[in-house]
Amino acid sequence: MKHHHRYALALAGALLLTSVTGSAATLVERWDKLRAEQPRLPARDAAKQLGVSEADLLATGLGKTVTRLQDDGTAPREIMRRALDLGKVMALTRNDNGVIERTGVATRLKADEDVQTLDEDKEKEREVRMRNIAGGYLGGEIDLRFWFDKWKYAFAVAHPGKDGVVARSLQFFDASGNAVHKLYVRSDAGAPVFDKLVADFRNTNQVPDLKVAAAPVKAREKPDSEIDVKEFQLAWNEISDVHQFNRLLTEFGVSREQAMRLAPPGAAQRITPQAVRTLLEGVAKNQIKFMTFLGNGATIQIYSGTVSKVAEAGGYFNVLDPEFNLHLRDSAFASGWVVKRAGVTSVEFFDQNSEQVVSFFAVRERNKPAPQPWIDLAAALPRADTARQASR
Template sequence: METISLKEQFLAFKAQNPKKRIRDIAAALQVSEAELLMTSLGESTVMLDDTFEDILKEIPSLGYVMALTRNDYCVHEHKGIYTKVSFTPNAGLVLGADIDLRLFMNQWKLGFAVEDNGHKSLQFFDGSGVALHKIYLTEKSNMENYNDLVTRFRKAEQEAVTVLPADALVKSEKSDEEIDLPAFHQAWETMQDTHEFFGLLKRFGLSRTQALRLAPKGFARQTDMHSFKKVMQNCSGQQVPVMVFAGNNGCIQIHTGTITKLVEMETWFNVLDPEFNLHLRQDAIAAVWHVVKPSSDGDINSLELYDKNGEMIMQLFGKRKPGLPELNEWRKVLAESL
């Protein structure tokens, strides 16, 4: 598809559907979001260098912004200031009180500065043109520093590039019969840190939902969306602080704190608080699991939401820090709600 013809299609679709978001327009036109942005290079979009770590280290200078990370069925938005930005060879971290991110930089391939209806943002995508993370300026942001950042990191060639088709979803999963269940159960029951769980999946060749199905007795049980919403409502009503994880293969965004205003609108279940918004598409949730993972600080309980392909949509924990046991208030809410 020629870029110019795609641009015409994009403009025509926007004119007929002014309230549609660009992600939905991309899906309707069967292209990626990044491809649509590249139709406005030289106008409202600037392509950035792929020095993403250097760009992210400059984000604290923008001050108060809104961070947005999403997958197909969950949007996680948090306002605040980027602080404590750091990188290792494998991942990046933003560890502020408000903006809390885990960044998997091998997935970051494209970056843009975008102006749309007066809103300015920095947007980052994978090689298939799927959005990984977006940073929106607010009325409190430092506009001068933003303009300087865009100037300094502007790519010399402002030309559209080819994005790759998204890889077909391939699950690394053995048959149940091939799993050494006694060894798997022992490994689960003797975990010292919840982060060991990913390594356990790789070691035994399990998908995440398969691991939950085959978990040792008492460590994973399936529940439902009604129970999940009841947990959220009780946490809201009792002001029990939680941790809400959501993201994609390039970024996980975390809210730590209370949730207050819960609103259901059509198929969406929402948290609409001043600093934190969550938008969760209920009809896409195929499974809800209550999962217990041992740690050196005691058992850690979470609720995990999955789509029909077994892909994680979001996770919910009680607020905690390493070295501290899980909140009794969180355990009480789970006992009351599940």
């Protein structure tokens, strides 16, 4: 190769490296500026303002406070399995308009636990369920459901706080760079376990260029006119277990919020979006045991119990108990529903994109109806039609 050709290639490589480094530095600078202006802005919202994914934002810390972990094959599941050794953690799951945070110790599956005790549905569904179990997290303080096929990127973060204490976390993202789940170490004993996990699962690729995929286009909702509403309502009334509801939606090709609109008479009553405040204030005041489900398509986190402190703060309506936090941006809610299926009453809220943000159920004994205080509270939530009439 002639000398001037070698020089041209070297110059091109140097320019490419400078371009990549410069763009990364620009993102760091922009983020630093944004954090200085809005120190309480969540990383997810910061990423949107900066026009990148949250995973891309986190990756700017690679080589400093962030380590990329293995993400091929079953690696995310195995990392979560090892994370059972961390002891006390704070588990955080979020979507665009809600965040659920639970502090505690995850339960493990017993070595000889029968698969039948995990899922009573069809054998094929049990097999899928088993592929998405990471050795525990079913019930107990940290109660999670996983769809690991939607987990793509994994990172470990060790960030020194203002008090000098290192905050350690595992953070997972989907192919589009959206956070699907995070685990924060909450005990000194968990620190060496975390460090060993990071060493064992360290990815050989520590380059910040993730090449995240574009967000998938949401499937178009089937028009109501193409749905056999009569058969759908008959099938709704025939389900014997609330867990059969998702199969019903798939069978008829109906979205979840669409199902609320097409429900049998009396089975789904529309309530105001801000009824979520009335609900949380009611369960706190009356110490009603309830269940909260909040997820993002890749992870669902569940809280069961009572709450005490609820308040509006930072643009969210919140539960602010010591071991459980729930943050709901109810200004983005578009609808709420009180739903009755298979003898179970739930309350569900959807955002302006018809995505479910959060749902609530009563804690009840198996094969027994929900406690009357829950039924009364759900029945008293402000109806959307009543609110419209009052505003006229």
